[in-house]
Amino acid sequence: MSFSPFRRNTVVDNVFQELKKRIISNEYEAGFQLRQDSLANELGVSRIPLREALLRLEAEGLIEIVAHKGGVVRSLSQKEAAELFNLRILIECDLMKQAVPKMSDDDLDQAEVALKKFDKMVISGENIDNWTKLNWDFHYQFYKPADQPNTIKILQMLHSNTDRYIRQQLLEEGAPERAHEEHNELIELCRKGDVDGACLLLKQHINATFEQIKPHLS
Secondary structure, three states: OOOOOOHHHHHHHHHHHHHHHHOOOOOOOOOOOEEEEHHHHHHHOHHHHHHHHHHHHHHHOOEEEEOOOOOEEOOOHHHHHHHHHHHHHHHHHHHHHHHHEEEEEEEHHHHHHHHHHHHHHHHOOHHHHHHHHHHHHHHHHHHHHHHOOOHHHHHHHHHHHHHHHHHHHHHOOOOHHHHHHHHHHHHHHHHHOOOHHHHHHHHHHHHHHHHHHHOOOO
């Protein structure tokens, strides 16, 4: 038996991804109101898939749905950010610990390819909207061998909540070069099978990122 694809889900996904991109890129800054009527007209969709997309954004912690205002882009306090980054350290170091013994040369070659794409974009200053996606693509290569899809899904949500601030951090002088050095060292440690060294560097890398974005937090 054949059936048509569920096109409504595609509409919801597309709207969700577009609005998420605008929030992460800071086109929609903290406090910005996502009004359903105007967005539905702009995006050419009905209010039903738009409402579902807003609910998904709220579930990821990017907006808060407020009566008579629609969705409002959330700000991130230093206290909240500290919690999110601590969770990232716990989850990412655990994934790294599980993944390193399972990593193949191909996994690490893919990490190098992802790193080259990230470096090219960030150092050149091109396609700024793609920076955080490229950063995630790089880090994902380290966690994929752990084969923990549900954990990685949670981790993606944590990244979403901090991506807009990480992009600002990457604009600071010397930040792209520091990121490259640490990313490249992670690859080398994993090639050596140095689990403890890779986990320690990853923890330091995440902590350093948090310290650098603190000035941008509410």
